[in-house]
Each structure stands twice: as structure tokens, then as C-alpha cells.
Amino acid sequence: QDDISISSSQSADLLYWTTAKTMKVLTNTTTTTKAMLHAVSDGQWWKRSLTYLRPLHGQEFGDVLKSSSEANAALEKQGCHPFYESLIVNPYVAEIKKKSFAEVLLRTGKLAETKSEGEDLFPATEVLLQLASDALPNDMTLSLAYLLALPQVVDANKCFEKQSHSALCLQLASYYYSLQIYARLTPCFKDKCHPLYRADPKELIKMVTKHVTQCGHADWPEEIAALIKQLYYYNERLLDFTQAQILQGLGKGVDVQRFTADSQYKRETILGLAETLEENVYKIALSLAHRYSVPLWEVYMTHLEFLFTDSGLSTGEIEGRAQSLGLFETLKTNPEALYEHLAKYVYPGIEGMDHQRLLYYFTLLQNCGCSEFVKHAVKPETHIQLLKKFKAIAPDLNYKKLTDENVNPLGVLQPILTSQNVLSISRLAPKIPERDGTMLSPSSVYTTWLQKLFWNGDHQLIKKMPETIPEWLSAYGTCAKYFDRLCPGDIVTFIDDITFSSKAVTKLSVDARLEMTNKAINAVQQIIEKSRKKNSENDMDSAGSTPVTYEETLNHLQQSLAHLETLNHRFIAYLKNSEQEVLQKYGHLYDLSRSEKEKIHDQALAMCIDGQPLHMIQQLLEVAVGNMDLSPRDIVQGTINKIVCVLSDNSTEFTSINDPLQILEGIVSAVHASVEKGEKLVSSDDLLEWLRPFCDNDSLPVKPRIQVLQIMEQAFHLSDEDSRLLVFFRTQAVLKACWPEKKQVEIIDIENEEKRYSLFLELLNSSNSQSDFQHLVLLLQAWPPMKSASISCTSNNPWVKLGVAMLSKCPTEQKENMGSEILKICRSLYQTKHRLPVECTKDLCLLLLNQSLLLLSLKLLVESKDQDLHVLALEQITAVDKVDDSNCDSEILSLLLNEKLVVKCISTLFYPHLINHLLANQEEGHWDIVEIAKQLQEAGFSAEAGSLMVCYKGTHPALRTYSTALNVIERWI
Known part of the structure; x- marks a missing residue:
């Protein structure tokens, strides 16, 4: 490889010269070094010093001897010795420092190794890593030299990973592994400087990467395969870092660290960058998508969605850009997904009256082969035909509403129909779907x-x-x-x-x-x-x-x-001209009904629910045209059935029935009035027949069944047989609700007062819970009042016996609650035929007093409206030596005021509380303060009367004196 492309840069020449010179110096000093080492008395001191370089437990490598220089800690610049400053572009020039401990230790260790002529090897890895780490910010060439001297090549990762992940550091790592791979693939003689050290680092990285990539399937030796893996790793890291820097430079708020680590965020970021009209950003998005294997289809789809929704471009501009970018060649490879995305994200954002954009939207669907995936009744080609027509003849039409499956299309067309366009639109009608799926x-x-x-x-x-x-x-x-x-x-x-x-x-x-x-x-x-x-x-x-x-x-x-x-009939005219709003409503409803049977039936039901007279319902049915086959009896029966449905299961089907019992009471009253007039439209027997199944259904709550029977009993003078039947129904309902294990009673078992009383005592003896007592109350209310002398006397009165049992059978801590229940029971009887005699009320009050329930007893005594019981109440009030929550509250004070007992309480401790309560609630207007003051004056309590008036008139507290109170009496009363 002598013909390798060698850089002519000064830095490469300098590296060659310094390396050769260093080799020469080391060769000449071998003899001198051996002589010096033989003179050292302790030859093992440097081995013990290695421990100072090893990191303590929990520390990163090199923490003990970390370089004090932090200026180039991020490794943004290439550090160098001041001697080489002129050879490097924009370098970081380090200060010339004294030798570090690690450097001295390395020199000493190597000298010792030299002394032993290689027999005693120096473990230099830790020292070299520390030296490389220390030198990296200040002199990158020296740091690389230390790393190249490592016995194990991949140990260099320990140095690289602890550094700041700058582009320079990642490039150095790639360069390091490129050098190692090249040197192993093309070894050189040890007495010569390998020409690869003179090559441009960038070119070397590029050449080595290309070579190993092209020979990717080669059977590399294990050592070289490990180095290639590291080269790929740092190349990938460098590429990631570079692209992250580009993202950061875009100013789009990209979290670079998260982009590098989070694959989902990376994908979303790339797709987010595709939502732009900036060409450079869009190209970066495409590049990143290619780099990180994000499907191009998704990028194009995201960009198309952006063009439609957020780009602000006109339809023509969208069409032109999509065409110029060639989006659809890729998008139409998956027409089903294209349709789903467009329908979900694009179509909802298009205005219904933007016919041009809707036309382009449906044209895209058709051109990209999406028609077969459209589940709507109208296919894209039909939409295109309709839009072309409507665009010309009805530009104000909301086309999206027109084709919405949940909207009446005729209601959408109505505002835009004119004499000029009705013919054209009518011809388009067979292509427009109705809500039921048919066409207009x-x-x-x-x-x-x-x-x-x-x-x-x-x-x-x-x-x-x-x-x-x-x-x-x-x-x-x-x-x-x-x-x-x-x-x-x-x-x-x-x-x-x-x-x-x-x-x-x-x-x-x-x-x-x-x-x-x-x-x-x-x-x-x-x-x-x-x-x-x-x-x-x-x-x-x-x-x-x-x-x-x-x-x-x-x-x-x-x-x-x-x-x-x-409509000119006298009855209908009466309804329409009535001053009563409800009758006017009936007239209006009849007018609209067209005498259709269903509407007339519903109106008659409404009149029955409102409690209208039966003869009025009959007149309505008679006036209506045609054979209604309806009678007032049918209407009342239908209404009763609805009421029973509501009472049975709280049905929400009949929204017109808000209070079923009140409606039933109105119907019963109307039937009663009709019977009294002799109209023979509906009888009490009819009502009993319709209501009997409901009252006899023991699976339903007992209270509404009894209330229904009470309504019937109050309205009609029932025969003895019907009365016994009603009592039987009531009794049976209560027994089934609370005592299901008891054998069912027959009418004969409760036919007279004595038998009913006997049944009551039997049930009372077996009752222990509050629920049992409540059902006994319902049972007594369901029966006629007991008037027999032997039963109605105080000691045998069933209500008194019930009160005694309630207090005697409850735990001590429940006495007050049970006493309150007794008070509620007595109050529930005031306006009924079961109202207690005075003697029985007195017995119950004494019973409460014996249980130290003074307040409850006072309330029952005062609201009885009986003078003798009032006297008993005043005796108890007079005996009170301290007013507190156990004997006084706002309710008893109100009751005393209602019964005009203020004067009689003047000598008691209750009087100040009465006056305060009276003044505090004067705005409500329940009591006449002036009248009470007159009563006080007439009883000889002039000072008290005057004091009350002074407070009532709002006189300043400083003027509320005894003399003032006496003086104002004559003027204010």
C-alpha cells in the first residue's frame, strides 16, 4: 500500500518527522537507561503507585487524577502543544505544564520493563488511559498516541465513552479504529513509519469504511470483526450527532438528546418536520426518514395532510405542490391506507361550501384507486359529478351536510332552492342519498x-x-x-x-x-x-x-x-277561544291532528293525565272524523296502565307522567265526578279491576300500593265488600313486604276490628327492628281507625303500644333516634282519620319524659293544640333550670310562638330565647311582634313589652333602658 493517497499537509509531514526522530532517540538511549535502573535500590515502588491511578469504588475512571483544565472539556476544538499552533485551524492551545504523576509512572514502568528486557511486563493500560484522557482536551495528537499504545485496542472505548460526545471526539474514535483496522490489514515494518499516519484522517475513515462495507460478508478474523463493529458504532454515532445538530439548528424545538435515544420520538419528529413549506426543512425530513427507516409513504402522507389542513395554500397551490413533489406515485401504492388517512384527518377539516377543495379531494380518491374502499353510498366519481354541478348552480350549498348520513338532505337543500335551480337540482336528486340509504x-x-x-x-x-x-x-x-x-x-x-x-x-x-x-x-x-x-x-x-x-x-x-x-264545531270553538291556556292547547292539538286515530288517542290520554272531566274527553272523541273505535273507558284504562308501568319499574318511557300518584288522584277524582253526575262512562269497579293486579303484586314496593288503595278509598264510598277487599289488599301488601314467612291472611282473618287488633299484637311481639316498626305503622294506616271502647282506650291503643314497644326494645344509645321516629309517626297522623286522641298523645309524651327525652315530649305537647297538654308543657318548661340543646331548639321556640305561649313563658328561662328567636326571624313574617307586645302589656308586663318594641324598632343599645321601654309603650302600641 505504498501508493496510498498521502496528504501533503504540514501536519502529516510533522507527524512523520517526529515519529522517526523519536524512534532514533529511544534506540540510542537503551544502554543508558539500563545502567540507571540497576542503580535504583527499590525496584518495586512504581508498582505500588499504580493503585493511585485506579478509580475508587463508585468513581468514574480518572477521577483521582482528573485534569485541572476545563476550558476544552467539551472537546469542541482540537487541542495541541503551542509548538504546533500554526499547523492546525482554530486549535485549542494548551498551557505547557509540568509532567503529571501518570506520565512519570509510565516512564518509570517502561524503564523497569526495559531493565528486565521484556521479561517483567508493565501493566500500562490504566496509565495510558489516564494519560490519554488528560491529554485529549489539550493535545489530541498526544492523546491518540497514548491510545495507539494500548495493549488491547478496544480498551480505548473507556476513554471515548467518558468524554463529551462532541463531533471531534466521535471523529477521533472513528479515526482510531480506522487506523487499527488498516494497520492490521496492511502491516508495515517496525523500523519504518507506516504511510497511513500521513494520510488525511477524513479520507482514511472514508476509505476504511467503504472497504469493510463492500466486503461486509467476508470472513473477517475475530479481532478485526470486533474493530469493524466499533468503527460502525462510532460512525453511526457521528452521523446521529451531526443530524441532531442540524435539527437543533432548525430552531423547531427538537430535543436532540431525546431524538437520539427515543425511537418513537424520532419518528414523530421526522414526520413533524415534513409538515412544512420550507424546502430545506422538507429535504432534511426526507433525509432523516431515509436514514432512520421511516417509510417514505408516511412522510408523504403527513405532508399531504399538512397541505390540506395547516398550510394555508389554496386548492390550486396544493394541487401544484403535490404534483411537483410526486407524492401520489408513492401514496397510491397503498390506496386503502390513503383513503383511511384522508377520511380521518383531511375530510373533516374541509369546509362544506368549499366545493373546489372537495372536488380535488374526491378526485384524489378516484385517481389513487380508493373508490373500492369507500363504504359510503356515494362513491368518489358520483361526488365529482355532483360537485361540478353544484359548484355552478348552488355555490352556497353545504355539500358535506348534504351527503352526511345523519342529516336530512332535503333540509340542507331547502335554503338554496330557487326557481332558477330547482330543475337542475331535481335531476341530481337520484344521486343524493337519504338517511335510510335510499336516494332522493x-x-x-x-x-x-x-x-x-x-x-x-x-x-x-x-x-x-x-x-x-x-x-x-x-x-x-x-x-x-x-x-x-x-x-x-x-x-x-x-x-x-x-x-x-x-x-x-x-x-x-x-x-x-x-x-x-x-x-x-x-x-x-x-x-x-x-x-x-x-x-x-x-x-x-x-x-x-x-x-x-x-x-x-x-x-x-x-x-x-x-x-x-x-273546526267550526261548538266544542272545538270552546277550546280554542277559552281563556285557559291548557284548553287552548287542546284546541290547537286537535286542529293539527287531522282526526288521525293515533293523534286523537294521544290527545285524549294527555287530557286524562291532566285530570280533565271525562265528558270533555268523550266530546273530543265524538267530534273527530271517522271511526275512532275509542271510548272514555279505553282512554282512562290506557292512562291507568301507563301509571302502573311507571309505579312498577320507574319506567322512563312515559315522560309525560312526572308524579304518577298525583295523576292517579286526578283521574280518580274525574271518574268520581263523572259517577256522581250519572254519566256511566267509567265506574269505580273499572278502576278497582285495573288497579287490583298492581296492588296484589307482592314483588313491588308496599308503599305505592297502599297509596293507590288510599286514593281509591278517599274518592269513592265503597261498599262493605269493596272496603273489606281494600283492607285485605293493604294488609296482604304489608305482610308480604316485612313478614314473608308468616302464613298469608285471608279476608276472614281481618274482617273485624278484634281480629285485626289480635294480628297487630302478634306482629308487635315479634317486631324488634326499626323496619318492623315502620311496617306496623303502614299496617295501622292501612286499616280503618279502631273505635272499639276496649281497644281505643289509652292502655290498649295500638299506637301507644307501638310507641312503648319501640322505646323498650331499642338499645339505650338509640333512644333519642327512636323517640324522633315516634314524633314523626304522630305528626304523620295529624291530618288523617288516625289522629291520636288527647289522652293517647299525653301518654306518649309522658313515655318520652320517662326516657329523659324532654325536647321531643315538649314538641308533641305544644303542637297538640290542646290546652291541658299546653299546661303540662309549661310545667316542664318552668322546671328547666338550664337551657341547652337537650331541651330547647329553634323548632320548639317556633312552636311556642305559633301557639301564642310567649306570655306564659315569661317567668321561665325560655323567655329570653323566645324573644331572640322572634327578633332573629322577624323578616320571615311568621309572627306579629306588635301583637305579641300587646299581649305582654295586657298581661301586665309593660316593661317587657316596651323592651321588645325597642329592640324591634332598632333603637341604639345605649338607649335601651327601663324608662325608655316604659315610655315607648303608649306611642308604639
Whole structure:
């Protein structure tokens, strides 16, 4: 390899000269060195010194003797001795320092090795690595010389890896391994300087890399294979670093370190760089994609998405750029993925009225072979045809909405339909899909346009929006000229829109609607006659289907006419002219119904739910045209069934039923009123029959079943048999809910008061939990009040016995909670036929007092409204020597004020609290403070009355004196 390409640079010549000179000097000094070493008394001192160079545990190599120079620590510049400064471009010139300890140690070790003439080898690896590491920032040539002297070539990695990963350091590593590989492939004589050291390092790296790459499958010796692996490694690192530096220089916020380490981030970064209009950045993205095996298809797809969504380019510019970059030659190799990307990321960002861009979008799909992957009913080629037409005749059309599977296409077309474009658009209709997957018909387009024409007018046909009846009739006449463009079903749609829509009911009179319906009937009859004549002349058997369709249209219009004529009926007029909003609503709903059975049925149900009289529902059914086959009984039964469904499973199907029990109560009242008038429309037996299965269903909650029965009982004077049946249902419902193990009772078991009382005592003895007691309350409420003298007396009263059991069977810590439950039970009976007698209330109050539940007892005594019980309450209040939470709260104070007991409490500790509570809540207006002050004055408590008025009037505290209180009485009261 003597003919190797040798660099003529001064640095290469200098390296050759210094190497040769060094070899000569070393040869001449061999004898002198041996003599000096024989004179050293301790020949092993340098071996012990090696330990100082080895790193301590947990330290990186070289930490002990780290170079003090940090100026070129990043290895951005090539360090050199000052002597060579003029030979290197932009060098880092190191200061001339004294020899380091490692250098002295190396020299000494080698001298010792020389003394032994090679028998005692010096372990120089650690020393050489330390010297190379120290020299690298200051003198790169010297550092390389140390590394080349290593016994094991790959040990140099320890030095390279601990350095800053600069381009210079990575180049040095590649150069080092290139030298080693070349030297092994082409050895030289030891007494000569190998010409490769004079070669340009860049050229050497390039040449060696090319050679080993071309011979990649060669059977390399193991040693050389390891060196080639290291060369590839550092070349890759250098390339990564260089490209990372380029990325950093772009100013795009790329995290270079993460780019090097994270493959996913690397891929996303490359694709992100493809989203640009800057040519240099785009080329870098392509280069990086090639370098890191990111598919070119993905890069092109990303760039195309960017062009559509974020580039700001016009459609023409997008088309030109995509063409010039040759994107589609690659993209159409995978048409399915191309379609998925475009549909997911590009199509949503295109404006519906940007017909030009939509046209280009669908053209791309067609040209790239994506049509077979489009699952929509309309294929790209059809879109292209439609867009070319709409672009010319309806530029304001939102084309994306028109072809949206979830949007009514006629609703999208309606705003842009005019007399000028309706014909053209109707011809396109068979290519436009409806929501059900079928295609629009020309007739449906004309129908939509005629509705718009009738209501809004047109610049050519109806220049002014109609207002008077003649104008409306004239507008109808204009529209009727196009009936030959409509199919029979669309004629019905149009006529219903102008006669039975909310707009028609509001804007048009009944007479105008009648006249238009009559004219429509005549028009359809004429069409039928023409069709019959035509079929007769042509003798076409199959044509008979058309008259049948028109016959159905004719029947529909005749039904409409008959319904319109009923709008003048006295009952309907009463509804429409009523001052009650709900009745006006009924009249409006009937007007819109066209006497269709389903709509009349729904309206009758709504009236029943609202609790309207049954005779009103009957009148509605009688006025409606046609055979409704409905009766008030059917309507009430249907409503009851809905209520039962809601009560049974909380069904959300019937949104009109918010409070089923309240609605049931209204229906029962309406039926009761009807029965009282002798109308014989629905009877109480009917209601019982419809409600009995619900009340007898033990799988349902007991409370609503009992409430249903109570509603029935309150409304009707039931026979003895029905009453016993109701009591039986109630009893059975409660027993099944709480005592399922108990044998089922029969009617005979509860037919009289004594048997019911016996059953109650039996259940009471077996009850221990709060749930048991609550069901006993439901049971007593379900039965008629017990009036027998032996049972209703205080000691045997079932309510008192229940209270005693509740307090005696509960733990001590639950006494207060159970006492509160007793208070709730008593309160729930106040407005019912089960209200407790005074004696029973007194017994329960004493029971609470015995359990030290004074506050609960006071509340029950005070709200009883009985004077004797009030006296007992005042005795307890007077005996209180300290007011606290156990005997006083805001509720008892409010009850005392409600019962006008302020004067009687004046001598108690409750009085100050009463006054404070009264003044604190004066804004609510529950109590008349002036009236209370009068009561105090009349009872002889003038000072207290005056003090109350002074506080009530907001007098300053400094003026609230005894004399002031006395003086204001006469003025304020």
C-alpha cells in the first residue's frame, strides 16, 4: 500500500518527522537507561503507585487524577502543544505544564520493563488511559498516541465513552479504529513509519469504511470483526450527532438528546418536520426518514395532510405542490391506507361550501384507486359529478351536510332552492342519498321547494310573501301548477304542510285551508281521470297501480277536508277561544291532528293525565272524523296502565307522567265526578279491576300500593265488600313486604276490628327492628281507625303500644333516634282519620319524659293544640333550670310562638330565647311582634313589652333602658 493517497499537509509531514526522530532517540538511549535502573535500590515502588491511578469504588475512571483544565472539556476544538499552533485551524492551545504523576509512572514502568528486557511486563493500560484522557482536551495528537499504545485496542472505548460526545471526539474514535483496522490489514515494518499516519484522517475513515462495507460478508478474523463493529458504532454515532445538530439548528424545538435515544420520538419528529413549506426543512425530513427507516409513504402522507389542513395554500397551490413533489406515485401504492388517512384527518377539516377543495379531494380518491374502499353510498366519481354541478348552480350549498348520513338532505337543500335551480337540482336528486340509504327523488326536491315558495315567496314567481287570504290562495295556485312534477305521496306532504302544520294553523284561516284542500281534491281527481284515459288508450294492465296511489291521496285529502269542517264545531270553538291556556292547547292539538286515530288517542290520554272531566274527553272523541273505535273507558284504562308501568319499574318511557300518584288522584277524582253526575262512562269497579293486579303484586314496593288503595278509598264510598277487599289488599301488601314467612291472611282473618287488633299484637311481639316498626305503622294506616271502647282506650291503643314497644326494645344509645321516629309517626297522623286522641298523645309524651327525652315530649305537647297538654308543657318548661340543646331548639321556640305561649313563658328561662328567636326571624313574617307586645302589656308586663318594641324598632343599645321601654309603650302600641 505504498501508493496510498498521502496528504501533503504540514501536519502529516510533522507527524512523520517526529515519529522517526523519536524512534532514533529511544534506540540510542537503551544502554543508558539500563545502567540507571540497576542503580535504583527499590525496584518495586512504581508498582505500588499504580493503585493511585485506579478509580475508587463508585468513581468514574480518572477521577483521582482528573485534569485541572476545563476550558476544552467539551472537546469542541482540537487541542495541541503551542509548538504546533500554526499547523492546525482554530486549535485549542494548551498551557505547557509540568509532567503529571501518570506520565512519570509510565516512564518509570517502561524503564523497569526495559531493565528486565521484556521479561517483567508493565501493566500500562490504566496509565495510558489516564494519560490519554488528560491529554485529549489539550493535545489530541498526544492523546491518540497514548491510545495507539494500548495493549488491547478496544480498551480505548473507556476513554471515548467518558468524554463529551462532541463531533471531534466521535471523529477521533472513528479515526482510531480506522487506523487499527488498516494497520492490521496492511502491516508495515517496525523500523519504518507506516504511510497511513500521513494520510488525511477524513479520507482514511472514508476509505476504511467503504472497504469493510463492500466486503461486509467476508470472513473477517475475530479481532478485526470486533474493530469493524466499533468503527460502525462510532460512525453511526457521528452521523446521529451531526443530524441532531442540524435539527437543533432548525430552531423547531427538537430535543436532540431525546431524538437520539427515543425511537418513537424520532419518528414523530421526522414526520413533524415534513409538515412544512420550507424546502430545506422538507429535504432534511426526507433525509432523516431515509436514514432512520421511516417509510417514505408516511412522510408523504403527513405532508399531504399538512397541505390540506395547516398550510394555508389554496386548492390550486396544493394541487401544484403535490404534483411537483410526486407524492401520489408513492401514496397510491397503498390506496386503502390513503383513503383511511384522508377520511380521518383531511375530510373533516374541509369546509362544506368549499366545493373546489372537495372536488380535488374526491378526485384524489378516484385517481389513487380508493373508490373500492369507500363504504359510503356515494362513491368518489358520483361526488365529482355532483360537485361540478353544484359548484355552478348552488355555490352556497353545504355539500358535506348534504351527503352526511345523519342529516336530512332535503333540509340542507331547502335554503338554496330557487326557481332558477330547482330543475337542475331535481335531476341530481337520484344521486343524493337519504338517511335510510335510499336516494332522493326529483319529486321530493320539488316538494321541498314548493313549501319554501308558498311560505316565503320567490323573486320571480311570488315576489311578495303572502299575508291576506287572496294572496295565500294565489300562492297556492302558483304552486299547484307544479303538481305534475310531484308523486302522489309528495302531493300529500305539500298539502299537509300548508294546511296542517303549526305555521298553517297560526297564519291561515280555516276557510283558506278549506278552499285550498278543495282545490287540491279537484286537482287530484283530474290527474286520476287523465291517468285512466291514458291507461285505457294504451291498454296497459300494469299502469293500474298509479290510480290506486292517487286514490289513496284523494282519500287522505277528503279526510283532511272533513276534519277542517269540524273546526267550526261548538266544542272545538270552546277550546280554542277559552281563556285557559291548557284548553287552548287542546284546541290547537286537535286542529293539527287531522282526526288521525293515533293523534286523537294521544290527545285524549294527555287530557286524562291532566285530570280533565271525562265528558270533555268523550266530546273530543265524538267530534273527530271517522271511526275512532275509542271510548272514555279505553282512554282512562290506557292512562291507568301507563301509571302502573311507571309505579312498577320507574319506567322512563312515559315522560309525560312526572308524579304518577298525583295523576292517579286526578283521574280518580274525574271518574268520581263523572259517577256522581250519572254519566256511566267509567265506574269505580273499572278502576278497582285495573288497579287490583298492581296492588296484589307482592314483588313491588308496599308503599305505592297502599297509596293507590288510599286514593281509591278517599274518592269513592265503597261498599262493605269493596272496603273489606281494600283492607285485605293493604294488609296482604304489608305482610308480604316485612313478614314473608308468616302464613298469608285471608279476608276472614281481618274482617273485624278484634281480629285485626289480635294480628297487630302478634306482629308487635315479634317486631324488634326499626323496619318492623315502620311496617306496623303502614299496617295501622292501612286499616280503618279502631273505635272499639276496649281497644281505643289509652292502655290498649295500638299506637301507644307501638310507641312503648319501640322505646323498650331499642338499645339505650338509640333512644333519642327512636323517640324522633315516634314524633314523626304522630305528626304523620295529624291530618288523617288516625289522629291520636288527647289522652293517647299525653301518654306518649309522658313515655318520652320517662326516657329523659324532654325536647321531643315538649314538641308533641305544644303542637297538640290542646290546652291541658299546653299546661303540662309549661310545667316542664318552668322546671328547666338550664337551657341547652337537650331541651330547647329553634323548632320548639317556633312552636311556642305559633301557639301564642310567649306570655306564659315569661317567668321561665325560655323567655329570653323566645324573644331572640322572634327578633332573629322577624323578616320571615311568621309572627306579629306588635301583637305579641300587646299581649305582654295586657298581661301586665309593660316593661317587657316596651323592651321588645325597642329592640324591634332598632333603637341604639345605649338607649335601651327601663324608662325608655316604659315610655315607648303608649306611642308604639
